[in-house]
Amino acid sequence: MKRRGFAFDLGIATAVLVVLVILPILFPSKALIDFAIRVAAFGIFASSLNILVGYTGLVSFGHGMFFASGAYAFGLLMQKAGTSIPTAFLLTVLISAALAVVVGAICVRLKEIYFAFLTLAFQMLLHSLIISWQQLTGGDQGLMGGIPRPPFLGIDLSDQSQLYLFACATLVISLLLMRHLMQSPFGYTLRMIRDNAERAQYIGIRVWRMRLAAFVLAGTFASIGGIIMSLLMSGAYPEFAYWTISGEAIFMLMLGGTSAFLGPTVGTMMLLLLNDVITKFTEYYGLTLGVVILLFALVFRKGVADFVVEEWRRRFGENQA
Amino acid sequence: MSKNQKPNRITRRRFLKNATALGGAAVLGFPMISRSQAKTIRVGMPTILSGRVAQLGTSSRNAVMMEVEKFNAAGGLGGRRIEMVVRDSKGQPQEAARVSRELVNSEGCEILFDAEASSGAFAVNEVARDLGVLCFHINSETSALTADPKNRIPNAFRTARQGVHDSIAGGHYAASVAKAKGLRQWMTCSPDYAYGRDTTAQYLEYLKLFYPQAEVVGEAWPKLFQPDYTEVITKILQAKPQALYSCLWGGDLTSYIDQGNIYALFKATQFFAVNMADYTALTVVKNLPVGIHSGNRYIKTFPKTAANAAWGDAYRAKYGEYPTNWAWESATTANFLTAALKKANSADGKKLAEVLRGLKIDSPFGTDGTITMRAEDQTIIGYAIGWGTTISKEPYMPEVTAGDWKQILELELDWKKRNKYI
Numbered sequence: 017m018k019r020r021g022f023a024f025d026l027g028i029a030t031a032v033l034v035v036l037v038i039l040p041i042l043f044p045s046k047a048l049i050d051f052a053i054r055v056a057a058f059g060i061f062a063s064s065l066n067i068l069v070g071y072t073g074l075v076s077f078g079h080g081m082f083f084a085s086g087a088y089a090f091g092l093l094m095q096k097a098g099t100s101i102p103t104a105f106l107l108t109v110l111i112s113a114a115l116a117v118v119v120g121a122i123c124v125r126l127k128e129i130y131f132a133f134l135t136l137a138f139q140m141l142l143h144s145l146i147i148s149w150q151q152l153t154g155g156d157q158g159l160m161g162g163i164p165r166p167p168f169l170g171i172d173l174s175d176q177s178q179l180y181l182f183a184c185a186t187l188v189i190s191l192l193l194m195r196h197l198m199q200s201p202f203g204y205t206l207r208m209i210r211d212n213a214e215r216a217q218y219i220g221i222r223v224w225r226m227r228l229a230a231f232v233l234a235g236t237f238a239s240i241g242g243i244i245m246s247l248l249m250s251g252a253y254p255e256f257a258y259w260t261i262s263g264e265a266i267f268m269l270m271l272g273g274t275s276a277f278l279g280p281t282v283g284t285m286m287l288l289l290l291n292d293v294i295t296k297f298t299e300y301y302g303l304t305l306g307v308v309i310l311l312f313a314l315v316f317r318k319g320v321a322d323f324v325v326e327e328w329r330r331r332f333g334e335n336q337a
Numbered sequence: 338m339s340k341n342q343k344p345n346r347i348t349r350r351r352f353l354k355n356a357t358a359l360g361g362a363a364v365l366g367f368p369m370i371s372r373s374q375a376k377t378i379r380v381g382m383p384t385i386l387s388g389r390v391a392q393l394g395t396s397s398r399n400a401v402m403m404e405v406e407k408f409n410a411a412g413g414l415g416g417r418r419i420e421m422v423v424r425d426s427k428g429q430p431q432e433a434a435r436v437s438r439e440l441v442n443s444e445g446c447e448i449l450f451d452a453e454a455s456s457g458a459f460a461v462n463e464v465a466r467d468l469g470v471l472c473f474h475i476n477s478e479t480s481a482l483t484a485d486p487k488n489r490i491p492n493a494f495r496t497a498r499q500g501v502h503d504s505i506a507g508g509h510y511a512a513s514v515a516k517a518k519g520l521r522q523w524m525t526c527s528p529d530y531a532y533g534r535d536t537t538a539q540y541l542e543y544l545k546l547f548y549p550q551a552e553v554v555g556e557a558w559p560k561l562f563q564p565d566y567t568e569v570i571t572k573i574l575q576a577k578p579q580a581l582y583s584c585l586w587g588g589d590l591t592s593y594i595d596q597g598n599i600y601a602l603f604k605a606t607q608f609f610a611v612n613m614a615d616y617t618a619l620t621v622v623k624n625l626p627v628g629i630h631s632g633n634r635y636i637k638t639f640p641k642t643a644a645n646a647a648w649g650d651a652y653r654a655k656y657g658e659y660p661t662n663w664a665w666e667s668a669t670t671a672n673f674l675t676a677a678l679k680k681a682n683s684a685d686g687k688k689l690a691e692v693l694r695g696l697k698i699d700s701p702f703g704t705d706g707t708i709t710m711r712a713e714d715q716t717i718i719g720y721a722i723g724w725g726t727t728i729s730k731e732p733y734m735p736e737v738t739a740g741d742w743k744q745i746l747e748l749e750l751d752w753k754k755r756n757k758y759i
Contacts, residue, residue, distance in 0.1 A: 047443035054435065147530065155531035157456045157479060158430055161487035162463050174467070245431065250463040253430040253456055292439070295432075299386040299425050 061241030073210030078135030086242025116235030273319020381440025506740030508543020616659030
């Protein structure tokens with residue numbers, strides 16, 4: 017079947033954005049809005065991790081470092097430098113990209129478990145730095161005093177409904193960009209590296225350079241997730257840089273799937289929903305979630321979106337995810 | 338109506354009009370009033386109910402429930418009962434913020450009892466700032482939470498100890514012991530995170546203020562939740578300090594003491610552990626050394642009053658365990674809320690905040706039987722602060738030297754000025 021291009025994706029993205037704009041009018045619930053903002057933050061974060069895991073074949077255990085760098089860089093720029101939100105947003109993305117270049121240049125030359133653990137080590141290094149540099153970061157108490165959110169271009173992000181629209185737009189634009197990149201020759205080069213790095217190298221592809229580009233892209237998008245989270249929380253906390261946040265992103269991929277492009281976003285919704293529902297009824301959140309994860313890992317061996325895409329292909333003969 | 342008619346005479350028309358009005362009111366109005374009276378006052382409580390510090394959440398919840406049940410049994414606020422909605426934040430600030438928002442936005446809670454550790458408390462504070470909901474910080478002792486104007490919001494009140502109060506009282510007590518025993522060489526061993534470093538620095542500051550001859554000969558900073566203290570203990574033994582200060586707490590403190598006992602650490606040095614005199618630590622240490630100097634966290638013998646002893650016994654009888662430091666703070670929170678509800682005769686957050694500023698309540702945990710919510714920074718003062726030495730069985734700390742609140746407040750003011758908080 018003929019592959020659909022960017023215009024089709026753009027049409028879908030616009031339609032989704034329209035639905036998201038209408039949603040709070042149909043269901044005026046503050047809880048729903050909060051949930052959607054969190055889905056936006058973690059959805060971008062998990063999808064960015066999938067650039068590494070699903071498309072490049074690099075399992076990073078330290079991806080949370082970029083989520084944290086996004087939240088902290090943005091929070092500090094707003095608190096200490098008093099910049100406008102767009103400027104802080106742009107600078108944060110650049111800072112995180114620079115961090116990803118440095119960390120990636122060291123990590124991407126390694127394979128599999130060594131790559132995974134080195135990224136974890138860098139994440140824990142950042143976590144220790146945040147805890148120790150108390151004067152700047154507030155240490156284990158996080159950025160205190162709230163993050164200023166001055167209006168820009170008539171948009172007031174201290175207003176929850178405007179933050180919702182901003183987060184939804186950022187999610188849709190980020191996913192569209194990631195989708196476009198993964199459907200480009202660059203994205204297919206990453207898939208080739210994932211499937212057979214030696215062959216890719218043999219035909220002239222500089223594998224480590226491509227991996228580094230993927231790493232920087234993933235880190236940059238992850239930082240956007242961190243920015244949204246810091247806007248919602250009006251703060252940034254060292255837990256954003258702890259290894260468990262990277263673990264949660266991997267759980268999101270496991271629940272949603274890595275083959276389908278929207279799998280990580282679906283997984284994000286599932287994990288957050290599980291979290292919110294389970295913590296309402298029991299203190300044994302970890303146990304319940306562990307059972308669900310085990311079920312996906314040992315029994316299904318695929319994410320929900322993977323099943324949906326496979327079923328779609330089976331019925332309609334679609335050969336593109 | 339003619340001039341000869343009596344004004345109060347009931348005519349058929351007037352009767353019908355009044356009856357219609359009464360009926361209308363009965364149908365439309367009174368159910369609203371009665372529903373409003375019956376409507377519960379929902380209080381959301383984000384706290385830690387799972388993981389290593391779950392006791393913070395469970396003992397806070399227990400103490401709040403005990404006080405709320407008393408209020409409800411006494412008729413509540415004109416029939417309106419308090420309903421607690423308690424949620425686990427798993428000790429993660431972002432989850433504490435999420436849960437707090439959920440409690441207000443979808444559970445209909447009008448008031449928040451923030452029973453989080455410090456980082457969670459700062460996260461909940463931002464939620465309270467955003468949503469404008471009345472919030473009580475129950476457990477965070479970090480002074481900056483209410484002392485620093487950038488954190489302060491008109492709708493948040495702290496009903497917990499404050500680090501700087503404990504440090505002033507502790508420094509004064511330590512200096513008096515040091516003078517009497519000639520303890521010049523000091524060492525510290527505290528957990529390596531913000532609370533440990535801040536509290537230790539403040540304690541030493543006031544020790545040196547009251548006893549300038551004190552000299553710090555070494556510092557040890559074990560990690561939070563570190564299982565093995567051998568290296569730290571060896572370092573202390575080699576430095577041979579005359580006195581040792583620690584703000585280790587909970588399981589860390591008990592492990593440290595159990596391991597220190599093996600090396601006879603506490604026979605060689607005077608040990609000042611601010612968090613020792615809490616039943617959670619006192620009853621867990623295998624061989625509690627006699628003569629450990631400690632601040633009171635919660636013990637039922639200080640203040641030495643019938644009310645405090647009765648409260649401690651009632652808690653233990655109800656829950657089958659000793660109350661904690663977090664428990665008295667939580668009970669105090671519930672007491673402040675119920676007193677404010679009665680005084681304001683309303684559950685409206687703004688009205689409650691108004692009456693809470695400067696409110697003094699009778700309390701078994703007050704130095705003089707009362708605790709005051711200081712108006713200017715919305716934090717409690719006058720709660721029991723004291724230091725004494727431990728024994729290995731009940732009452733665990735038989736004699737307690739009470740802190741001087743006049744001195745505490747004077748030095749706190751000076752501390753605030755130095756930190757440019759005022």
